[in-house]
Amino acid sequence: MIADPVLVDDWHAVARTSDVNEAQVVPVRLLGEDLVLWRLDGKAMCWRDLCPHRGTRLSLGGVEKGCLVCPYHGWAYDSSGACARVPSRPNSKPPSQVRAEAYRITEFYGLIWVSLGNPKQEVPRFAEWEDPTFRHVLGGPYPIAASGPRVIENFLDISHLPFVHEGILGERERSEVMDYEVETAPDGITARDICTWTPDPDGSGEARIAKWLYRALRPLTAYIELSDPDSDRERYAMFFTVTPVGETESIGWMWNSMNYNHDISDEELLSYVDEIVLQDIPIIESQRPELLPIDLRLEAHAKSDATSIAYRRWLKELGVVTGVTSP
Ligand code: FES
Numbered sequence: 001m002i003a004d005p006v007l008v009d010d011w012h013a014v015a016r017t018s019d020v021n022e023a024q025v026v027p028v029r030l031l032g033e034d035l036v037l038w039r040l041d042g043k044a045m046c047w048r049d050l051c052p053h054r055g056t057r058l059s060l061g062g063v064e065k066g067c068l069v070c071p072y073h074g075w076a077y078d079s080s081g082a083c084a085r086v087p088s089r090p091n092s093k094p095p096s097q098v099r100a101e102a103y104r105i106t107e108f109y110g111l112i113w114v115s116l117g118n119p120k121q122e123v124p125r126f127a128e129w130e131d132p133t134f135r136h137v138l139g140g141p142y143p144i145a146a147s148g149p150r151v152i153e154n155f156l157d158i159s160h161l162p163f164v165h166e167g168i169l170g171e172r173e174r175s176e177v178m179d180y181e182v183e184t185a186p187d188g189i190t191a192r193d194i195c196t197w198t199p200d201p202d203g204s205g206e207a208r209i210a211k212w213l214y215r216a217l218r219p220l221t222a223y224i225e226l227s228d229p230d231s232d233r234e235r236y237a238m239f240f241t242v243t244p245v246g247e248t249e250s251i252g253w254m255w256n257s258m259n260y261n262h263d264i265s266d267e268e269l270l271s272y273v274d275e276i277v278l279q280d281i282p283i284i285e286s287q288r289p290e291l292l293p294i295d296l297r298l299e300a301h302a303k304s305d306a307t308s309i310a311y312r313r314w315l316k317e318l319g320v321v322t323g324v325t326s327p
């Protein structure tokens with residue numbers, strides 16, 4: 001496991017709730033650790049993907065008679081992680097010290113979240129999820145060969161929109177970013193009331209001035225809200241979280257939630273979102289150093305980078321060490 005107390009003690013989305021069912025044992029990787037997800041009587045479990053007998057991957061096995069059964073010698077582990085059966089010794093009680101190693105798991109927003117340590121806070125809040133006037137479309141999983149902080153910083157980056165997403169989220173001729181304020185609090189970063197000319201801010205194809213609100217909620221979870229500068233009635237919220245698979249290996253998950261634009265189908269909205277994310281990925285994967293430089297002297301900055309500057313400072317303050325250069 002990658003040694004990063006901040007990320008180890010945080011929650012990370014690792015799969016969709018619908019990916020894990022009693023017929024489907026799912027291997028995932030988080031912070032360099034191989035994990036197996038499985039489900040019994042509706043309850044999801046996350047264990048180290050390793051049988052304590054001979055180190056085989058439990059995810060190659062399956063669920064039988066209320067246990068996750070290793071494919072190698074059939075040792076069976078019940079939902080508490082205890083070894084319940086050793087088939088080669090059917091008449092002996094399995095040794096009580098033999099246990100699968102379990103991690104904390106919870107489910108929110110249709111995603112399975114895992115913590116490898118002792119989380120100090122809840123899964124980041126996504127208020128629109130509870131609002132019945134919003135519909136939600138999940139973009140991803142998007143595998144990205146880059147560090148989690150590089151991926152989140154791209155999501156928070158304003159001045160790339162007219163270049164990487166030209167014709168959708170901006171135009172080169174109108175690429176100026178007006179001054180804006182960024183607030184940093186212990187629970188995250190907020191940059192609000194940033195207005196830009198946006199050719200197609202929501203997949204409807206209608207150009208307008210869009211007002212952007214950016215938030216970093218956790219080191220690897222961020223949020224954007226797009227609205228109209230004159231009215232906050234129509235809102236498009238994006239909740240973006242990144243699985244730190246390894247130091248330079250990430251998976252992005254992005255909820256797109258809108259309280260308007262309902263005549264556009266989920267499929268159309270998803271292809272709009274996919275197009276944008278797929279424009280970002282080669283840019284992010286090309287960035288060097290691969291680890292995000294949190295020492296601000298290591299890269300050049302413009303005033304319009306205020307959000308990403310605040311994000312780098314905040315990661316440094318929090319003590320995140322994974323995916324960033326050493327302070
Ligand atoms: S390695 Fe799993 S049962 Fe032997």
Ligand SMILES: [Fe+2]
Nearest residue numbers: 154164165280
């Ligand atoms: Fe982008």
